[in-house]
Amino acid sequence: MSRRHLIGVISEADGEVYGKYADELMRFATGVVGPDDAADAVSTAVVRTFTSPSWRSVTNHRAYLYRAVLNECRQLERSRRRRVGREERDARARVVTDFYDPEVRPDVRAAVDALDVRARAVFVLTYWADLPPEEIASLLGVSSRTVRRDLDAGHRRLKRSLHD
Amino acid sequence: MTEIETDIRKAVIERVDRAPMAPSLESIDVLDRASLPVAHRQPRRGLLVGAGMVALLALVAGVLVTVRLSQDDSQVSVGTTLAPQGKPATPLAGRSLPARYGLPNGVAGYHFFTMELDRPVGLAADDVTYLPTGPLGPMYAQNFRIDYDPSAFGLPDVDGIAVLTVLPEERESVTAAATGAGPTRTATVEGHDVTVTDQWSSTDNRAVSWVQDGAAIIVTGSPSVTEEQLLAAAAEVKPIPSIPRLPPVAADAKGSGVLPASYSLTPRRTDDPKYLSIDGTPWDELTSWDDALAPAMGKLLASGRDGSDHYTLRIISDPMTGEFPLGAPAGVKSEEPIPFGPVWISVFVGRSSPLLPNRYDVTGSTPVEMATVEVTLDDGTTLVTPTYDAGLGWPGRSYTLFVADGRKVVHVNGRSSDGTLLYTRDLDRGDGSHPDGTGGLSLDDFSVCGQEEPQPQFPTLDC
Numbered sequence: 001m002s003r004r005h006l007i008g009v010i011s012e013a014d015g016e017v018y019g020k021y022a023d024e025l026m027r028f029a030t031g032v033v034g035p036d037d038a039a040d041a042v043s044t045a046v047v048r049t050f051t052s053p054s055w056r057s058v059t060n061h062r063a064y065l066y067r068a069v070l071n072e073c074r075q076l077e078r079s080r081r082r083r084v085g086r087e088e089r090d091a092r093a094r095v096v097t098d099f100y101d102p103e104v105r106p107d108v109r110a111a112v113d114a115l116d117v118r119a120r121a122v123f124v125l126t127y128w129a130d131l132p133p134e135e136i137a138s139l140l141g142v143s144s145r146t147v148r149r150d151l152d153a154g155h156r157r158l159k160r161s162l163h164d
Numbered sequence: 165m166t167e168i169e170t171d172i173r174k175a176v177i178e179r180v181d182r183a184p185m186a187p188s189l190e191s192i193d194v195l196d197r198a199s200l201p202v203a204h205r206q207p208r209r210g211l212l213v214g215a216g217m218v219a220l221l222a223l224v225a226g227v228l229v230t231v232r233l234s235q236d237d238s239q240v241s242v243g244t245t246l247a248p249q250g251k252p253a254t255p256l257a258g259r260s261l262p263a264r265y266g267l268p269n270g271v272a273g274y275h276f277f278t279m280e281l282d283r284p285v286g287l288a289a290d291d292v293t294y295l296p297t298g299p300l301g302p303m304y305a306q307n308f309r310i311d312y313d314p315s316a317f318g319l320p321d322v323d324g325i326a327v328l329t330v331l332p333e334e335r336e337s338v339t340a341a342a343t344g345a346g347p348t349r350t351a352t353v354e355g356h357d358v359t360v361t362d363q364w365s366s367t368d369n370r371a372v373s374w375v376q377d378g379a380a381i382i383v384t385g386s387p388s389v390t391e392e393q394l395l396a397a398a399a400e401v402k403p404i405p406s407i408p409r410l411p412p413v414a415a416d417a418k419g420s421g422v423l424p425a426s427y428s429l430t431p432r433r434t435d436d437p438k439y440l441s442i443d444g445t446p447w448d449e450l451t452s453w454d455d456a457l458a459p460a461m462g463k464l465l466a467s468g469r470d471g472s473d474h475y476t477l478r479i480i481s482d483p484m485t486g487e488f489p490l491g492a493p494a495g496v497k498s499e500e501p502i503p504f505g506p507v508w509i510s511v512f513v514g515r516s517s518p519l520l521p522n523r524y525d526v527t528g529s530t531p532v533e534m535a536t537v538e539v540t541l542d543d544g545t546t547l548v549t550p551t552y553d554a555g556l557g558w559p560g561r562s563y564t565l566f567v568a569d570g571r572k573v574v575h576v577n578g579r580s581s582d583g584t585l586l587y588t589r590d591l592d593r594g595d596g597s598h599p600d601g602t603g604g605l606s607l608d609d610f611s612v613c614g615q616e617e618p619q620p621q622f623p624t625l626d627c
Contacts, residue, residue, distance in 0.1 A: 015189050022186035030183035031176060039187045046192050101178045108171040112179070127169075127176040158172065 014050045017061050025069050031124035032073040032117060041072040048072075066139045074117045111158045119157075122150040265381045265401050266327045325389055325397050328382040335373055335380035342369045342384040353398045360391060372398040526573060530561050533580050534587065537563045540575035 022042070029038035045068035049055055055064070115123060118140075125136045133147040140147070330338050339345075339361050346362040351372075358374040371384040372394050383398040526539055530551050538548045551561035567573060578587035 018189055018192070023183075026186040027180045027183040031180040034179070035182045035184050038183060043187045043192045101174070104174045104178045105171050108168075109175045109178070112172065112175045123172065124176055124180060127173040128180045155168075158168065162168075 011050075014055075017065075018046055018050075021062055021065055025065055027128070028066065028121070028124060029069050029073060031128055032070065032121050033076050037073075037076045041069055041076055045069040045072040063139050070117070070121050070140060073121070077117045107162050108158070111162060115154050115157065119150045119154040122147055123154055126151060265329045265376075265379065265403055267325075267397060267400050267402070325383065325385040325394065327397075327401055328384065330380045330382065332375050332378070332380045335375065335382065338380075338382055339371050339373050339384075342371050342382065346370075351395065353395055358395075358398065360395070362391075370394055374398075377403075526565050526567055530563065530578055531586070532561055534561060534578040535581040536579050537565075538577040538579065539565060539567065539573050540577070541567065542572040542574050545571075 025042050025045075026038055029041040033041055045065065049065060049068045112120065112123065121140060122136055125131045125139065126133075131139070133151070136147045328338060339359075343361045343363050348359050348361045351358050351360050353372065353374070356374045356376060358372050361371045361373070363370050369384045370389065370391060371382055373380060373382040375381075381398075381401060383394060383401060385394045385397070530537060534551050536548055536550050538546055540546050547565050547567065549563050549565040551563045575590050576587070577585060580586055
């Protein structure tokens with residue numbers, strides 16, 4: 001007979017792994033999709049990771065979790081893009097503006113918001129975590145050339161956005 | 165660090181600093197995996213990964229709308245005359261291209277892939293003969309140069325050349341999509357006055373285009389392809405009277421020379437290539453790989469015959485990110501552990517889409533021994549589809565088929581090439597019968613008939 005895989009069996013070892021990386025994963029997810037969706041991204045990624053058949057043979061837990069979180073961020077972003085209309089997005093932006101750092105240029109903030117998910121992830125790891133492209137590439141499972149291209153393309157888009 | 169980089173750093177740190185507390189392990193532990201959003205159909209995306217996709221997405225960003233609209237190999241219809249009720253209008257409906265053009269002999273020194281464009285398993289003719297084409301008609305990219313490196317998983321790291329045949333009035337927008345509308349100049353190739361368009365940025369393509377016999381031919385190459393190489397390729401372009409149907413991808417796809425491939429191109433406004441064409445066509449929806457129409461826009465992986473119905477299997481890209489996550493984690497490198505176990509079968513029942521309201525997808529992965537997957541519906545009919553090797557040496561195979569709405573998947577069988585039953589299972593609604601329209605369901609199974617379980621908590625199937 002068929003069955004579903006119910007969670008509720010996170011092992012102690014997996015719990016330790018989660019405890020070790022939870023904070024940085026949350027910050028990473030927040031940088032990519034924002035504070036409202038970060039917890040969902042991390043929770044879902046962790047559930048999927050810990051129930052994945054390949055998880056037991058993973059050696060680089062940190063990289064695996066980062067990729068899983070990025071993957072969930074993509075899905076969330078895609079869903080949000082469909083779900084949220086322009087007006088709603090604008091309204092949301094207005095609401096959170098009150099909490100923004102006044103030292104941050106609004107146009108730069110908006111330009112970073114407009115980056116696609118992977119580019120934003122690359123930007124977060126570059127400017128928040130101070131990681132070089134090679135290390136970002138290793139963490140996200142892409143080539144360093146991809147990272148450099150994302151950075152380059154992101155910078156171009158930012159410059160163009162700021163000049164528009 | 166430049167001033168702008170300092171500003172970027174501030175903006176990024178501001179974002180990160182707004183992180184809430186991490187969810188507790190206890191709150192995560194009570195989550196029910198089956199209740200997770202349907203968008204997370206990871207193994208489906210796992211099967212979407214292909215070396216050719218890796219190669220050819222480097223060509224251009226976005227999605228190419230391609231479909232062979234006629235069973236006559238020499239005819240290339242642009243779209244049906246009238247859109248079905250509730251579907252977008254087709255500005256180029258009823259138009260036809262006079263011919264396809266390509267590089268039938270390839271280019272010395274490079275692998276070539278011939279793309280066959282046909283409908284996927286389970287899609288009726290009407291589902292595919294109608295495609296809202298917007299300002300761009302279907303484009304036919306027949307030949308690709310693929311420097312195949314299965315270890316190179318980074319998408320943009322493989323270069324290529326593609327030949328597109330489009331309507332003359334589409335030439336400008338297609339070229340803009342490929343090149344970013346870079347600077348142009350003229351040249352002569354084999355007696356044709358051609359336009360050479362440079363890439364607008366380092367990540368765009370270069371293109372050579374001209375009009376011939378009522379069709380616009382666009383030869384485009386990824387950034388590393390030099391103008392000289394591109395002009396040499398353009399000189400070799402010839403009409404292709406028919407595109408051969410390909411055999412299913414061999415188990416040794418790398419050695420067969422037939423590679424899963426994808427080509428992508430997003431229609432852009434010619435006056436500003438930053439923006440997609442705005443003409444009322446819901447491109448974002450249509451080209452979203454997650455939607456049911458996307459398979460019709462996906463690329464050939466294998467082909468075969470289901471009774472009298474010819475079919476192809478396609479791999480589908482994610483046009484928004486250009487990424488193809490493999491299994492649960494995104495972008496797992498091929499040398500890393502992958503979520504296809506040697507005795508792992510998964511069945512993922514997709515969801516209905518308003519864009520293709522009469523089909524939903526059933527996808528999954530299987531052990532390598534499984535040659536076919538047979539799905540039984542609640543009306544007793546069956547759909548049989550071959551599994552295929554995605555070509556990266558994974559210890560597993562994949563499958564995809566489409567099921568008519570209103571039908572429920574009640575049983576799944578998996579068989580070896582000699583017909584031996586390897587897997588059989590009844591599905592109930594909790595596993596993934598017909599989705600409710602808002603979400604699909606899935607199950608993973610580590611059981612195979614008669615084999616010991618790698619995971620002791622899962623019993624061996626009694627077949």
